[in-house]
Amino acid sequence: RRVMSSDSDHKSATLDADPLAAQPQKAWDQRKVVQTAAKVEPVPFDKEKPPGHIRFVCVSDTHSRSDRMGTIPDGDVLLHAGDFTDLGHLQKVKDFNTWLGTLPHPHKVVIAGNHDLTFDPKLMQEIRAGRRPMFWAVRDEEAEMAKSLLTNCIYLEDSETNVMGIRIWGSPWQPWFYDWAFNKERGKPILEKWNLIPEGVDILVTHGPPLGHGDVTITGQHVGCVDLLNTIQKRVKPKYHIFGHIHEGYGITTDGTTTYVNASVCTVRYQPVNPPIVFDLPTPEEA
Template structure:
């Protein structure tokens, strides 16, 4: 899957079938057609995407709230979503560690309560099969600074699960294994109703 129109429409229909009032979606490194900067590589690697328009593809997601370096307040909770992760081969929404990716994390509002990123912060549910931590140090610094209640992510398929520190519940919700077998159960959490 690279985010072709029919793939996005099927996903949009799946979202429609779900009973949840709010469905929040961010892109990730496999959502090649969503990344405007990736368009040249996309056509070279996937010629069938030559007529794909990233803005139009994103508009196809009508049954959810799509966040890309943006925020929304739902039921009183400020939620921020970002698709970026450190450079990893030749995928979409990748930026080099250091100033490039730190500039994206600097966009996260300090009062964010629920943070959704594609990849994890360094050292938190980010251990790869080869023993290397695949998370982002710059993201870790931002998360420790803003202390969201919840930080949701995926990307590192090998470290599905939940962990907590003093301030934040971290959820790696990767439902697929490293071989893309969708065997992990959805992770559900509750938040108190804000008055």
């Protein structure tokens, strides 16, 4: 196994936390001297899929507004990067599942985001214990049920699936921001989740962006996860990274190895107007 850690005593192939983990803007100011985040044009919906390819259709942050979306192009695999509801109410989860059922894609892969509260059992426990008064409106929800309602997709949570020979890893965590679902402190706590991602996955789906790609907020600050970028660039090197969360970061960029897709359908004002993002990958040869 390759030893990527700077600590030579520790025989793990995973990374250590970045010294600037808690200062993403500063971390990017250093990296941008040598790193690129070149804009990539999306595949037009009417472009025919090349022979021997798999078509992926990416959406994120639909926030229970998918009925107001425009055209959703057909494809082989639909990917949803979280925030499919506003608060995770079970009826909204059911509605989302029903909507998924109306779509023609033979494969659908979904992760949760910080708004899908009922998917985070630890948070639900705190809500039911009365420790999170801000979320009073979800106090009667049964968290145990939420995941079982998603019958029309593959739900990933720090787990992997193989679709048509393509390895996909999904994870809902994002850097702490007002203590919603699946929040982790920057640095070691969130890196522990990224260290679970196996090398060799083709597509990584997380709710939040990495540093430097689709991660600039309305106030002009880079807020992406430094340790997620390190994990992608130094260790996992997926072909595609799909995410949302920072709605205003919608769009596609590349560092030359990985293509980064912020597929937020909703704008920063929660208008579901950004189109889904399409890409094609060659079908892997049979082993």
